[in-house]
Amino acid sequence: MAKIFYKVVLTVAFISLLHSAISAAQHRSYIRLNELEFTHLPLDVFIQTLLSLFTIMYAVLHLAGDFKEIKASAELENKSWETFRNIPSFYVFSHRGGKCSPSKASLEESE
Template sequence: MSFYKIILTVGFISLFHSAFSAAQHRSYLRITSQEFTTLPLDIVIQAVGSLFLLMWGVLNVAGNLREIQAAAELNNKTWETQKNIPSFYIFNHRLKAMSPYYVPNEGKGDLENLE
């Protein structure tokens, strides 16, 4: 495990060094009044190599991947409480017109009918 952490540290240092070299190259081009076209090949190779080194180090430091169980939270709940979601309760719907006690609005808004 410590070998991969060393690889990870070397990868971060190498990536930081390549970024610093790229910034230094850009400032050198500004000082000499040259136009920027591309980065030198050695900086590009160092950046790509350190990126792959970082990916390899992270994959080995992270350890084995485990399966995510989607139903892990539902194992402890009973069947009666799984579909009981109070935030989805709707009491003001069209079925209230089927009630024998329903009095329709006579052109007034709902806020005017509060008594």
């Protein structure tokens, strides 16, 4: 239920940010048409932009889930030394040990 709420908040905030961008572009074109000097955006557009931005950040933080610690050792503290060496990409199954084994050699000769 909470995720749906934050998704709706995020959508509304993005629409509000898009509206403030369109308002800023319209203000800029109005200034150009009237040959006025651009000093700053209107206060209502500026406030809407900031509120939309902060609302987007708030909603994204709640939708993103749990964050991991920046410290690299925080995740590795619970693992033992044996699990560090257990890397599947280093597994070798077709090695020459089978050729040297007396039981394997006698089975291959009988075939």
